[in-house]
Amino acid sequence: MSTVTDLVQWGLRGAPLPRRRALALRLGAVLAFLGLWSLASGLVVLLGLFNPIFLAGPWRVLGKVAALAVNGQLWGHVAATLERVAVGFATGAVLALGLGLPAGHFRLVRNLLEPIVEILRPVPPLAMLPLFIVWVGIGETSKIAFITYATFFPMFLTTVHAVQHVDPLLLRAATSLGARRARLFFRVVLPAALPEILTGIRLGVALSFFVIVISEFIGAEEGLGYLINDGRNFFLVEQMLGAAIVLGFLGYGGNGLVVLLERRWLRWERPPTS
Amino acid sequence: MIRAAALAGALTVWALVAYGGRALGLVNPVLMPTPGEVVEVAGTLARDGSLAQHLAVSSLRIAEGFGLAAAAALGLGLLVAVYTPARLMLEPVIEFVRPIPPLAFLPMFLVWFGLGETSKVAFIAYTTFFPMFIGIAAGLGRVDVMMLRAASSLGASRRELLRRVALPAALPSIVVALRLGFGLAIFVIVGAEFMGADAGLGNLIMEGRVFFNPAQIVMGALLLGLLGSLVNGLLQAAERRVLRWRALG
């Protein structure tokens, strides 16, 4: 527990622990987590609390995932989910940038688009999912269209904001160096707005994984979301947990990809390490 | 003012497309509900009292789930801020669970808690807990050491440091975290009510799909948006009052 002397030295973050101890604590935490999980699932069986398969231990989950991977089924589902996410997100991103860049730069475009955006913004995209199903039916298109719809708004809004709020000082400096119109836009405005735009893109990626699950609950034959919901019918908890964890990894990977892009394109933001 | 104009503009566009499209035979009336139809559905449901009921059910679920999560996030956030080993131990676990979309656990919650209220409340609590906890812990961690030093040299004990300095100093961040959490709850409640719920706005929307009544879907969606905006507006007003000292100067 932090004493007064600790608090005034390190604030509420606590004293930096020596690397070894910190590592040991982290490792200990992971082991404790797995241990508790196994214990809980074991207890559930022992005490006959619910039907034993209501909580599968970590090894059963791992086993199930491995089994699915080995017999090839996992990859089909992963591919289905990834495909929907990729196409949906890409379309949303293209639209968001295609409309967002001009909207940020030209007041006219902004004024035109604003009303529609304003009315749709507070509505949670999930609420519109059934509408997409009504419009396009229960198929790939509705899922992809839905992801596009869900990811469009945040990415659009961040893009507009980024372009709009480029430091006017930069613009002044550029124009006094002779940059005009198109040149100004592509060489000054775009690079200046890029960090924020990429942050919005990252948000979009996270959001697509966020919403794909639920659209795969309804009317899907394939996909990780389908696997999860399917498990519900026969209480295949290890399938449900396993698919969820795989989905987590995919989301993490997607985020990592954007971070890599950020590192490449935004190299100028990071000072060289000595 | 601009918002009102924007809303009016949006309504006009919608009306034009819906009515106009219908008149020109371009749009299948089943697919694009007109504002009039949406209002009509709302009216019908309001008259027999079921609209209020659905609203109440959804609101209650959100309130309970969010309330639980907020209390837990505050408590644990404070614990983690004063007890470093706790933070280091929770970090890996959180890093592991965080990338998994909360909705992926929805079916699990339904399996564990059945199709009743508990599963929805528990799910909302689970979904909103992590982002709020992370935000609150970060806010507390960012409290300026200088403030703590100033207070300690004025005679503050550890408890007073936490209660009278750390919490007020971190309050802006805490409020932001809570607002974000609430937004997430609104985002997710629909999803939770799509599956295995017999009441609530999400259920209403799903019903609209099943009975091919897009007007009902749109109505439910707009209503939810309205609810979210209203509460968010209230939260922002409360935030401004509590953080009065920031706006001046």
Place this chain on the structure above:
Amino acid sequence: MTMAGPGGAGGARVQIEGVHKAFGLDGRSTPALIDVSLEVQAGELLCLLGPSGCGKSTLLNIVAGFIPPTRGRVRVDGAPIAGPGPERGVVFQEYALFPWLTVAQNVEFGPRLMGVPAARRREVVARYLDMVGLSEHATKFPVQLSGGMKQRVAIARALANNPSIVLMDEPFGALDAQTREVMQEELSRIQRVEHKTIVFVTHSIREAVYLADRIVVMTSSPGRVKDVFTIKLPEARDRFAAEFTRYESEITRVVKEEVAKVRE
């Protein structure tokens, strides 16, 4: 916290005994202070002066109880310290006012913690706000004040708690030149009335000569005591007097030796 007790030999209120401080983690260690021993007499204003990085702020923080010494100890009124305490008030360079409290609430923070009743608190707040000339701003929030005003609130806050010792860490460092001089005059005026024991950290020789009864010049990193000057000037000082300038020149010479070392 320390217990009030009899002062050390010759009325010394603060005794710094063989203090060493080294920073470091995981095996690497950087010395900041080496074998510093000092005494601060009751009622004197002692200046810690030196180039950047000489450890004067570190020393102040150790006396304040914010960081522990690696070796050695600090005694206040005879008893060793073990952390911060209300008998050692602190004024920070960055003011460290509580932004969610008004000026008056900031000033009464210490007395409030001590359980002083409301009526008496009001008196105390009024007295010290008047002393620093901010009586009309009692209900304002820090965000509405200028830098000089904020620092005055900080001083009032520290004094209102009636500490035995006031520690000031470059309190006027963030202010512009004019305000700085005004604040020095204010502090000098207050000191003539209150006669507090003050340890004052600065890197401005002018400021030190204006305010101090004694000046401790420290070496560049790692910090040691290089020289101690006793300033024999009248209480109300004239910055342009010959005596003043003489002290300034002498101390500047000593400090420049140290600054040259930092550059190497």
